[in-house]
Amino acid sequence: xxxxxxxxxxxxxxxxxxxxxxxxxxxxxxxxxxxxxxxxxxxxxxxxxxxxxxxxxxxxxxxxxxxxxxxxxxxxxxxxxxxxxxxxxxxxxxxxxxxxxxxxxxxxxxxxxxxxxxxxxxxxxxxxxxxxxxxxxxxxxxxxxxxxxxxxxxxxxxxxxxxxxxxxxxxxxxxxxxxxxxxxxxxxxxxxxxxxxxxxxxxxxxxxxxxxxxxxxxxxxxxxxxxxxxxxxxxxxxxxxxxxxxxxxxxxxxxxxxxxxxxxxxxxxxxxxxxxxxxxxxxxxxxxxxxxxxxxxxxxxxxxxxxxxxxxxxxxx
Numbered sequence: 001x002x003x004x005x006x007x008x009x010x011x012x013x014x015x016x017x018x019x020x021x022x023x024x025x026x027x028x029x030x031x032x033x034x035x036x037x038x039x040x041x042x043x044x045x046x047x048x049x050x051x052x053x054x055x056x057x058x059x060x061x062x063x064x065x066x067x068x069x070x071x072x073x074x075x076x077x078x079x080x081x082x083x084x085x086x087x088x089x090x091x092x093x094x095x096x097x098x099x100x101x102x103x104x105x106x107x108x109x110x111x112x113x114x115x116x117x118x119x120x121x122x123x124x125x126x127x128x129x130x131x132x133x134x135x136x137x138x139x140x141x142x143x144x145x146x147x148x149x150x151x152x153x154x155x156x157x158x159x160x161x162x163x164x165x166x167x168x169x170x171x172x173x174x175x176x177x178x179x180x181x182x183x184x185x186x187x188x189x190x191x192x193x194x195x196x197x198x199x200x201x202x203x204x205x206x207x208x209x210x211x212x213x214x215x216x217x218x219x220x221x222x223x224x225x226x227x228x229x230x231x232x233x234x235x236x237x238x239x240x241x242x243x244x245x246x247x248x249x250x251x252x253x254x255x256x257x258x259x260x261x262x263x264x265x266x267x268x269x270x271x272x273x274x275x276x277x278x279x280x281x282x283x284x285x286x287x288x289x290x291x292x293x294x295x296x297x298x299x300x301x302x303x304x305x306x307x308x309x310x311x312x313x314x315x316x317x
Contacts, residue, residue: 021055152213154170154213155207156206174195240270242267
């Protein structure tokens with residue numbers, strides 16, 4: 001059988017194993033083959049002993065029978081190593097014994113003759129998602145939340161918003177998300193009667209309540225509630241003139257297409273950003289190396305904050 005066809009059959013099988021039901025049309029579009037080829041491929045998968053069930057109608061499609069699974073032989077050493085690397089990154093962050101046990105099980109799938117190769121691969125990619133500053137205290141907070149999510153128990157806590165407003169919240173915890181360098185709780189807030197994101201570092205006096213809740217059908221993926229989908233009307237166009245000695249920090253934060261290097265080495269940055277209080281702190285963090293050219297109201301805010309800093313140190317002792 002042609003190598004490309006074998007690869008496609010395996011890819012279709014993996015897709016079916018990871019999805020509840022998928023239509024012939026979607027398979028056709030994904031693999032850029034005709035519907036007739038899809039029908040032949042599914043039949044070939046069936047003949048290979050993998051039980052694919054076909055459903056007719058508007059919501060029809062293909063499914064693999066519930067109890068079927070693939071053996072380890074379908075995972076390459078490189079794929080197993082990717083799983084191990086990802087699990088190690090999570091384990092370092094949460095210190096969960098379940099994940100430690102899972103690491104042992106996945107590691108046991110590696111043949112003894114392959115373990116030296118895996119040891120070398122361990123040094124090629126390391127994932128460290130550990131953002132904690134307080135160690136065991138924050139890990140315990142994370143594990144309490146994971147237990148509450150699993151057992152569908154309400155949680156209560158004191159929360160400090162990005163505007164430094166303090167409040168007590170009771171939340172139906174839905175999931176925990178790592179975004180950038182921070183961890184967040186996503187849940188339904190009973191105070192706001194809406195879905196909210198809570199940064200774990202701002203969450204204090206956490207208590208898992210005995211009251212349970214029925215989990216809502218809302219999905220955490222794709223993170224539709226906030227990240228990466230700013231309301232365009234809430235964005236402003238920043239124009240910044242920045243000195244070359246902070247170029248590394250600028251390139252860490254802004255997109256390459258936002259940055260123009262001038263003849264004198266200074267940087268002209270034009271970027272769309274949310275008009276939020278944290279933005280002012282970010283701009284001030286560059287000190288005298290950054291000057292805001294636009295918009296006018298941001299210039300006035302930065303000038304006012306600079307005056308407040310000067311006045312703070314002008315007080316006689």
